[in-house]
Amino acid sequence: MDTNSYLDMELLRFSTAGSVDDGKSTLIGRLLYDSKSIFQDQYEAIEESSKRKGDETVNLALLTDGLRAEREQGITIDVAYRYFATPKRKFIIADTPGHIQYTRNMVTGSSTSNLSIILVDARHGVVEQTCRHTFISSLLGIPHVVFCVNKMDLVDYSEEKFEKIKADLEAFSSKLDVQDIHFVPMSALNGDNVVNKSDNMDWYQGSTLMYLLENIHIGSDYNHIDCRFPIQYVVRPKSEKYPDYRGYAGRIAGGVFKPGDEVAVLPSGFTSKIKTIDVMGGSLEEAFAPMSVTMTLEDDIDVSRGDMIVRENNQPNVQQDIDIMICWLNDKKMVSRGKYAIKHTSNDVRCIVKEVKYKININNLHRIEDDKEVTMNDIARISIRTTKPLLYDKYTRNRGTGSLILIDESTNETVGAGMII
């Protein structure tokens, strides 16, 4: 291996959604195994466990079932993260389980994903769960969705079956906001079209799953148009060498910044120019999302955590009355007219829930307007009023400045995931 080839590698985060028995664990096992990401001692350990449980073949699902509680009950409790790499890309898999806590886990796992893999059993076609997975992928703004029509071996590798499922999925997805959709017929168990092209489906001219994972264009997944720099931390060394240095540290949430850019600092609205964009040991000519940098400004103005540096001629919304789609994550139901703490970019505010407009039946996308009780795993559109204005963009425009979490102030638990409309 050329030790410098890593300098061209990109990072792709994807989530896998599936229900019981649709072969999700087998697919992940197959990806890891065929890309040689499983180590001998890991393989031996699951081989041993499989034998002990009386399984005839090595159960690749054991690779992804981490905690003892899960192994005993044979279920997956939470989002588990897996890693593998090919010479082109490093991959982070957010593996979300398919049982009761499903929505909460999938929302969590999907929130940072570039791509979502949705498994469809070729024998059963599009079922309720498939619609649910697709809807959540669209709600969370995942830029790329790959439908893996699995278990093709059990339908005689029928092109007709595949085309029917594809047509159904296209029809359903057209109702949603999904930007980039792909379909792959496969058998995860036998390895058809996962990493290696299948000899059993000559009629399929498309890519294997691995080819898509390695080549889908992800360079535009971040917003590089609207400049947004939420301030995380103010760097003031007060040292002999840097007595008056005042730098604003953060991770760029959108756009491209350059020294000399005319910027406004919100919420105060003061304007200045970017003097330098610093990283340890030097300064940059430009910086873009999602880089972590430190900026200095030409003018000495008061800037602190929670403020945002933006371009003067392209500013975010500044509002206190906001509508959001919320996914409820907690056992305790949402309190109507309840007060919650909010974390949004680097800001902490409080809010009151003014109104539940409707809930969504995530299996058929129907609005539920007669039941306004928001409980665990519910997705609802609500109106909130915050104690001070939020500096935000719509979630569909920017996942960084358009997302927020709700925190129960008595338990400090994260109870809601909000996407600003």
Place this chain on the structure above:
Amino acid sequence: MQSYSLTHLQELESEAIYVLREVASQFENPALLFSGGKDSIIVAHMARKAFWPGKIPFPLVHVDTGHNFPETIEFRDNYIKEIGANLIVGSVQQSIDEGKVVEEKGFNASRNALQTVTLLDTIEGHKFDCAMGGARRDEEKARAKERFFSHRDDFGQWDPKNQRPELWNIFNGQKNIGEHFRVFPISNWTEMDVWQYILHEKINIPSIYLAHERDVFVRDSVIMSTTSFIEQRDTEPTIRKKVRFRTIGDATCTGAVESDADSIEKIIEEVAAARTTERGTRSDDKRSEAAMEDRKKAGYF
């Protein structure tokens, strides 16, 4: 249009720096656990980058088992001096002397489990409300589900079933008095990422990561370094081998691998070809299938 994209290392670094800055902002009295191992070294390196040209705004804490490789301690002291950081040492020997823990006896005696008590004592003694560390999710099954911000109750315990959901890059560090957080800035890194980053950033590491001649013996098919901390059986003769360490922990439970990799480039080639996981050389993980899960629940790192 010009394409704006980062390499995987740049993106991982940006994420880790973001986490380090969140910690400095959200907590009053955080600390960075620093073992002198490669993972904690790269976290310290990124902490320097995160706050540059300022200094790292929190102390580095070393939980010292007293059974370290001398090379690690030498490296630690030089490194701290070089970056001008504040070092706090929590001593397992002191916990033993104070009667808080009892030392294991016998051939497989290790102070690994005792570290947990010293770690929690150090956290409590200095009133740290957040302890950062270099643990990675790819290391071990129980760690695959760990959060970036991991909540611990007032006994320092981890409850895997009661972790806060973590969405986007929004980290919730709110807590009650007495509770604290463990934070893992390099959660998403793999062993390979760490080595590539060390190569790319030209970061110094303790010499024992590189292949060298050493007096060793073999126990349960793991190559152990000969040291005054371990009692060898008659059937475990000392032999001389060219070895290196893939992880650096307590000398009593960290095994070596036979290797000719005497440069970072060669280590990367070796890691790429490796057929066993990094912690395969750690006898502390082999005590039972759920060894890590149990130790984490008790407050281990």
